[in-house]
Amino acid sequence: MRVTLEEGVPRLRRSPPPRPREDTAVLVDIELAALCRSDLKEVAGSRHGPSQFGHELVGTIRESTVPALAEGTRVVLDPNVVVGRGTGFADHMWAAGPADLLRQALQPVPHGPAARRLVFAEPIACAQHCLSAVKRQVGDLQGAHLMVLGAGTAGLLIAALAARAGAQVSVHNRSRARMDEARKTDLLDVPWLLFGEPTAGRADVVVVATSFVLPAGLDEALRLVAPGGLVLLYGGTAPGDRHPGLDCDLDHVRRTGTVAACTWQGHLLRVAGSYGTTPQDFASAIGDLTDIAAPLRAEALVADEVDLPGLLGLLRTPDALGPGKIVVHPEPS
Template sequence: MTALAAVWSGTSFSLQRVPLPDLADGEVLVEIELSTVCGSDLHTVAGHRSTPVPTVLGHESVGRVVAIGANATVDFGDRVVWTVGTACGTCRRCMRGVPQKCVDLRKYGHTAISDRWTLNGGFATHIHLLAGTRAVVVPEDLPAALLAPAGCATATVVCAARRIGLTAGDAVVVLGCGMLGLTAVAYALDRGAVSVVACDPDPARRAAASEIGATAVCAPEELAEVARGADAIFELSGSSSSVAAALDVVELGGRIALVGSVFPSSAVAFDPEFLVRNLVTVSGSHNYAPSDLVEAVEFLQRTPAAHLLAAAVGERHPLEEIDAAFASGRSAVRGAVG
């Protein structure tokens, strides 16, 4: 038996038939139901992000377990989402609570294929989950478009919120209203934020944030007037000007999560005295721990914005139309393959 994979060469996709793997202990084979096109996938294809090739891109997916190795942590037939990478659980980084930076980390959608691990990304009919991957069983009644981003966008927001200690009563600012930003608006409200200001240059994305429940929305040039005095800020765009804007509007004792800066950009100047005297905390947050994925799935089950987050995923394209899915991902919040 074989799977079909869209293999990225560094310049283009090619559809290739790939043998299904023999599973080792702790490994799982999942048939992909839906994968979404993350911003990092777009950056890779646009040449803004370096990725080993050839590879199978895609790391936001939901699917069904169709084969398991010995000692697997899920069962045949389970509908699952999974962590963006593996973790050994025993190295110093894992033991310090940052398993997403495991010294033996292998990331889905970001690793060159090999004879042993060819189905290593979500843009395929199947994916080969290695031991050390946390798979979370998800409800049958939740739409795939809601669940697929859980393994990146949703869990990343949960981790960022945890790192800056998001609490009830916080005045929150969300900078960038893509999938991460819309999720951050919904999650801040879920956690009891007293207000959520969402900022984005795109009027359509501001409107989507408003529909989810943002207290106020604004364009970047309006931020200082609308959002000064923020207790918790999520910077999700990666724009240097947006990072600087976060420093301009943060409240005394405020916390800033820098999440979007995952590609090269210009340096940002800051005044260390301002940070010291105003007790400001700036935290980098990249990917997430397995517990954050568990919380992400629980959040998606309880949020009243579930249908709006699912609607942020654009038209679904078959794997054979992966180029069209990427094209829609440049206009919609998320493209979709499956």
Template sequence: MNGVAYRRIDHRDGDPYLTEARTGRLTDQPARVVIAPLAVGVCRSDLRELTGTRHLRRDFGHEIVAEVRHSTLPGVLDAGQRVVLDPHPVVHRTSGFADLVEIEGTAANVTAALRPVPAGQDPMIALFTEPLACAAHCVARLDAVTAGAAGSPVAIVGAGIAGTLMAGILRARGVDVHLFNRGAPRLRFLRERDVLPGVGLHPTGRPGPARFGRVVLATAAAAEPALELAADLLTPDGLLLIYAGTEPGDRFRGLDLDDLRRREQLRTAGAGRRRIRIAGSHGATTADFATATGLLRDAGTGPALRSALHRLIDVRAALQDGPALLRDMAGRPYAGKAVLTPGPTDTNGATP
């Protein structure tokens, strides 16, 4: 489909703006799919991209649940199929905050980037598939590096969407979970909406429960105060798992945190009673997306999880209101999940 007019939000110099675009080839890549978003979640990384504080990747508007409108991959990705976006495969695409998203790449990468979801699934639930997959990957990584301590209590530092989802996954398994956060409003939001029943919620400025053998740092950035808090929560020889965003040059107790996280290494820092193990978690795999889909559909835990995810959504806005919303969110803390809902696109005059 070429020449179809649609609206999308782009950004320049940190300022998001709504513009009109027309569909057309982006590259000479062999596979091309155009999707129509039903809902797009706002992620902290989108806001970091706006403010210029995100390193390497550019995934503006990636928490997408959509329907395929045009595809050069019939039988694999057909028109009308409902999909979510996996932002990890390398493809060329336009902004996800839009009525239409154009995606091009190799057939293998485009197929990997657009993962089918059940046609009848609530879009407001399906849009959590990608962040839930990343949270599931982190939990799987925690299991792998603490195999001998599976089921033992876990502390999570950072009560954003990622930390909240990790806490929910672990609690559903029966693990004793404690969530720590610097800002009280987010903890109050989780408590008032009963998002995480059974999970301990603790402001970082107050004494918490006993120390933990397993701690996950899930803040937006691996800043020194958050790292020190996470390390202080550890028992001697405990495991600190870094999920928080890192940049080249970030170091902690002599370790290159960015390299450790991106390569998912396991290292030891310090000695004696100051000795801690530090591991990294990065991204999500095909298996993690399958895990996320399974969690959302599970007959036992799925209903409670879906209900909790609905309660996490505190802002729903139309696409035309997106620039103002993104601008506001980039400049302040926020509690829940904001979702943009693009409208239908008029495809009259579309050409194949």
């Protein structure tokens, strides 16, 4: 059974996934998957770039023609490595392509930790990539004043990792209801503020981790950042996105991970972007999740659990989704 995205329409298929024609292929038994906001954007047709539908997953290799990916290996997926694959919203998933790319795409993880934790490997890798972009501009985060806009999964993971790195972190959100739900997870102990609320000072770094980089969120980031500071774009952008009075192409900056020197209301500042991941980001993420002494308890962000038919219902009524992460069981729970 699998939930596929066909011409933008989610469908429940009860047939097994077709085996790829390539000789070099791997069959993965899916243990657990998770619904990403980018999956919802793909269904809505508002996400730009190649499809990554059903990319947050934990599974075990059942069949393999790749020596480095032996049967029985537990894996997570790096969707930024381009291989042919099916959806992770399934009981089984085939992946095919050159052996070296399959080895990069299917990252081994230990068998001990719970799948509810390991399914966060990909979003944490993205958060690590974001903070690496910040560090390239400001250096060590120890003592840096960093504000995260957006109390969704991405924003909370970025904030948690920044706090672990020694930054002074606060989380800001437009909706009080979502902020209150995020606080209940007890993932991090930081100040929580609504957009527009006064702060004790301005930030060295403001990370825009809202689902999309919209004018209201960017205005808030520009209000909060100190002169000479950094605004890091993490949320979604579209080709040609710009902001009145800010002389840079927002989508180009985000997708290329570059930095633009800008002037805003007479002050100099930098605007940088974060997009995708690297193998080093995945290694860091897996280390965060499996650290025996102080693992990142990302599973605290799980808000609900569904099976594949239940996922199909959610994809058809995305406005009903609340905050937190939805995990998907390939078999009825």
